[in-house]
Amino acid sequence: MNLKEFARTLGLSQTTVSRALGGYPEVSAATRKRVQAEAVRLGYAPNRGAQRLATGRAMAIGHVVPLGPNPDIVNPIFADFLAGAGETCAAAKYEMVIAVTRHGEEADAYREMAMKGSVDGVIVHSPQIEDGRIALLRDIGLPFLVHGRSSGVDAPYSWFDVNNRRAFFRATRFLTDLGHERIALINGPEEMDFAHRRRLGYEEALLEVGLTVDETIMTSDEMTEPYGYRAACAALQTAVRPTAFLVSSIISAMGVRRAIVDAGLAPGRDVSIVTHDDDLSYLSNRGDVPLFTATRSSIRAAGRRCGELLIRMIAAGEGAPPVTELWESELTLGVSTGPAPQ
Amino acid sequence: MNLKEFARTLGLSQTTVSRALGGYPEVSAATRKRVQAEAVRLGYAPNRGAQRLATGRAMAIGHVVPLGPNPDIVNPIFADFLAGAGETCAAAKYEMVIAVTRHGEEADAYREMAMKGSVDGVIVHSPQIEDGRIALLRDIGLPFLVHGRSSGVDAPYSWFDVNNRRAFFRATRFLTDLGHERIALINGPEEMDFAHRRRLGYEEALLEVGLTVDETIMTSDEMTEPYGYRAACAALQTAVRPTAFLVSSIISAMGVRRAIVDAGLAPGRDVSIVTHDDDLSYLSNRGDVPLFTATRSSIRAAGRRCGELLIRMIAAGEGAPPVTELWESELTLGVSTGPAPQ
DNA sequence: ACAATTGCCCAAAGCGCTTTCAATATCTCA
DNA sequence: TGAGATATTGAAAGCGCTTTGGGCAATTGT
Numbered sequence: 256m257n258l259k260e261f262a263r264t265l266g267l268s269q270t271t272v273s274r275a276l277g278g279y280p281e282v283s284a285a286t287r288k289r290v291q292a293e294a295v296r297l298g299y300a301p302n303r304g305a306q307r308l309a310t311g312r313a314m315a316i317g318h319v320v321p322l323g324p325n326p327d328i329v330n331p332i333f334a335d336f337l338a339g340a341g342e343t344c345a346a347a348k349y350e351m352v353i354a355v356t357r358h359g360e361e362a363d364a365y366r367e368m369a370m371k372g373s374v375d376g377v378i379v380h381s382p383q384i385e386d387g388r389i390a391l392l393r394d395i396g397l398p399f400l401v402h403g404r405s406s407g408v409d410a411p412y413s414w415f416d417v418n419n420r421r422a423f424f425r426a427t428r429f430l431t432d433l434g435h436e437r438i439a440l441i442n443g444p445e446e447m448d449f450a451h452r453r454r455l456g457y458e459e460a461l462l463e464v465g466l467t468v469d470e471t472i473m474t475s476d477e478m479t480e481p482y483g484y485r486a487a488c489a490a491l492q493t494a495v496r497p498t499a500f501l502v503s504s505i506i507s508a509m510g511v512r513r514a515i516v517d518a519g520l521a522p523g524r525d526v527s528i529v530t531h532d533d534d535l536s537y538l539s540n541r542g543d544v545p546l547f548t549a550t551r552s553s554i555r556a557a558g559r560r561c562g563e564l565l566i567r568m569i570a571a572g573e574g575a576p577p578v579t580e581l582w583e584s585e586l587t588l589g590v591s592t593g594p595a596p597q
Numbered sequence: 598m599n600l601k602e603f604a605r606t607l608g609l610s611q612t613t614v615s616r617a618l619g620g621y622p623e624v625s626a627a628t629r630k631r632v633q634a635e636a637v638r639l640g641y642a643p644n645r646g647a648q649r650l651a652t653g654r655a656m657a658i659g660h661v662v663p664l665g666p667n668p669d670i671v672n673p674i675f676a677d678f679l680a681g682a683g684e685t686c687a688a689a690k691y692e693m694v695i696a697v698t699r700h701g702e703e704a705d706a707y708r709e710m711a712m713k714g715s716v717d718g719v720i721v722h723s724p725q726i727e728d729g730r731i732a733l734l735r736d737i738g739l740p741f742l743v744h745g746r747s748s749g750v751d752a753p754y755s756w757f758d759v760n761n762r763r764a765f766f767r768a769t770r771f772l773t774d775l776g777h778e779r780i781a782l783i784n785g786p787e788e789m790d791f792a793h794r795r796r797l798g799y800e801e802a803l804l805e806v807g808l809t810v811d812e813t814i815m816t817s818d819e820m821t822e823p824y825g826y827r828a829a830c831a832a833l834q835t836a837v838r839p840t841a842f843l844v845s846s847i848i849s850a851m852g853v854r855r856a857i858v859d860a861g862l863a864p865g866r867d868v869s870i871v872t873h874d875d876d877l878s879y880l881s882n883r884g885d886v887p888l889f890t891a892t893r894s895s896i897r898a899a900g901r902r903c904g905e906l907l908i909r910m911i912a913a914g915e916g917a918p919p920v921t922e923l924w925e926s927e928l929t930l931g932v933s934t935g936p937a938p939q
Numbered sequence: 940a941c942a943a944t945t946g947c948c949c950a951a952a953g954c955g956c957t958t959t960c961a962a963t964a965t966c967t968c969a
Numbered sequence: 970t971g972a973g974a975t976a977t978t979g980a981a982a983g984c985g986c987t988t989t990g991g992g993c994a995a996t997t998g999t
Contacts, residue, residue, distance in 0.1 A: 257985055268949045273987060283947060300712035304655065305985035307646025308954045315694070322680065328878040329897075334676040338664065341697030350715060352657070352694045355683030370642035372955095373692060479879045480851075506879055509822075509851055516858050536670040537821045537848055555671075599955055610979045615957060625977060647955035650984045714985095 261299040315350040316565055317374035319364045321381055322357055328477050332533045332554045339558025347566050362391055369397040376569045378402055378561055383446045400565040405448050413577040415561050419449050420456035422550035422584045426529045427460035430499045434595035439472040439490045439497040441483055441507055453503060472497055483510025491518050498595045499527040505538050508547055528591040545589035552584035603641045657692040658907055659716035661706045663723055664699055670819050674875045674896045681900025689908050704733055711739040718911045720744055720903055725788045742907040747790050755910060755919040757903050761791050762798035764892035764926045768871045769802035772841045776937035781814040781832045781839040783825055783849055795845060814839055825852025833860050840937045841869040847880050850889055870933040887931035894926035
């Protein structure tokens with residue numbers, strides 16, 4: 256069923272039908288109602304391709320998802336982020352198209368999306384400290400919102416981020432307040448901007464209380480469970496073992512916890528853990544007494560908000576100033592922390 | 598830059614340029630090469646909307662992702678599945694569009710995709726035992742491939758599945774061979790077809806060796822980590838506690854393991870665990886000695902294959918017979934299992 | 940009562956592409 | 970050498986929609 260047929264069965268012109276469905280005011284309420292009802296009854300909806308061609312807008316946003324650098328790892332937070340963005344998009348009648356690329360090959364995906372006009376804007380995932388995608392997208396002229404930031408980029412751009420630095424600063428201070436002096440950092444890949452910022456917050460807090468920053472108890476890798484386990488095992492076997500771990504992902508934190516237990520130690524008593532918690536639905540750290548003390552920030556809510564901001568940017572058009580938004584994460588108390596053992 | 602301009606700068610007709618880029622044979626090799634080179638240099642690619650309108654094909658496949666029934670849970674395997682499907686799509690020049698819907702509201706999403714012509718086919722995720730989506734999609738006439746099966750649907754349809762029943766049959770027999778007689782089943786939501794099938798395999802194996810099926814040590818819920826923990830805690834507190842757990846997801850298995858350790862028991866010695874392992878990149882159960890004994894089947898590979906099959910179906914057109922494919926999962930030995938304690 | 944407005948609707952142009960049909964130039968083979 | 974086949978290119982007709990630029994009644998203001 257196409258517009259021509261549909262309009263004919265209604266005894267109306269294509270113009271009127273299109274306007275009735277599109278919500279334009281030049282249609283009487285009665286006509287609009289009838290058109291909408293018949294559209295549902297007969298199963299008519301305007302063809303997206305034709306609509307795109309006629310309006311020049313794709314009514315879609317894109318996600319280019321880079322796989323992890325080493326093995327092809329998919330960031331597990333992505334599913335939840337997507338669910339959040341999806342809610343916003345559905346409400347705004349936008350589609351989401353996603354492209355998965357190997358690490359470092361995102362550029363082509365962006366260029367193609369722009370050239371083919373398959374999306375009106377994109378969300379940039381997993382920004383690195385020096386991220387060339389930002390300059391690229393500006394050159395291309397495709398509206399974009401970075402989920403995170405890129406410390407190495409000076410020119411203004413639109414981003415949404417969580418205050419990672421302050422979160423890890425607070426988390427570290429929380430541990431030092433409890434008397435911990437040897438705090439291991441199990442961080443994400445250091446070329447990632449978020450990991451960089453978390454490290455800065457951690458170091459800043461240590462220095463503030465006169466502790467030394469010790470490179471040997473800081474690790475950085477793709478945030479898997481086995482990584483957390485391995486890193487923690489290694490740290491626990493050193494001569495002066497850490498009394499606390501600060502971990503960048505709840506998934507790795509599970510591994511850290513396992514290592515602690517395997518070593519015959521009690522999490523929260525012998526060794527403390529604070530982790531960042533993206534509030535993933537399947538690894539919930541909520542409940543009466545959360546398993547982990549954590550800096551929590553819902554990745555799903557972030558997805559929702561990123562969708563909103565990007566769609567607003569697209570509506571605003573080229574000239575509008577960049578939007579930026581920084582959320583604070585909450586520090587929630589769980590059973591994984593306690594005073595440093597004497 | 599559009600075709601008209603691009604063709605003019607090349608001194609060729611739109612026809613020839615379109616054909617050169619589209620890979621049609623009626624163009625001389627020299628011309629094609631020149632056109633392709635200039636397209637890259639000048640940054641021209643055919644507009645997707647126009648292409649869709651002209652060809653009637655969207656060159657896109659859709660994923661309608663239902664959130665979990667109770668809280669809005671996103672199945673964590675989805676990110677990996679998508680990465681797999683994305684590889685295939687990228688290679689075949691297909692786009693992927695995804696829609697996230699609340700549980701039970703998928704129908705509208707499918708209808709809309711079909712009516713608007715935004716995709717050429719869809720992958721049906723998380724099929725239930727009685728899944729109305731299959732009949733719906735057949736009525737609509739939108740090509741679809743089910744990832745999994747729906748036991749309650751008789752009419753033929755295309756699906757890709759893992760042999761869940763045999764996997765859990767083998768896993769259970771593996772445990773009974775080790776002398777376990779009280780094996781708890783920590784399953785996914787029972788309305789899900791995969792969970793149903795896994796339960797059948799489990800029961801079949803128990804009956805085969807003369808053990809009774811005990812409903813009180815079988816649980817069924819959204820497969821989160823806390824669920825595994827809670828379920829295992831409860832099971833371990835019963836009068837005759839199970840000596841082994843069979844778990845439907847490695848994420849819940851982490852929770853089960855935690856419960857066992859918390860109870861002062863040793864996984865693999867006091868209590869065994871076998872889990873299904875989707876081979877998620879961030880919860881790798883590989884390595885020299887895997888943490889869990891598991892029925893393993895890569896969800897990423899499944900995504901790749903589903904993409905292939907669906908694209909092939911789309912190419913084959915309406916009349917073609919349904920495609921079906923069943924993969925066996927491998928039973929890998931980890932350190933989470935051992936002989937039943939006396 | 941008449942002009943000006945408003946409300947509602949329509950015809951037709953055009954978005955950028957693919958593809959049919961036709962034309963021309965070049966080969967092939969007897 | 971000339972007829973038929975082949976290789977290569979073009980002109981133009983849509984694909985299904987939105988939107989501009991009217992047109993005709995009914996309503997309003999004076």
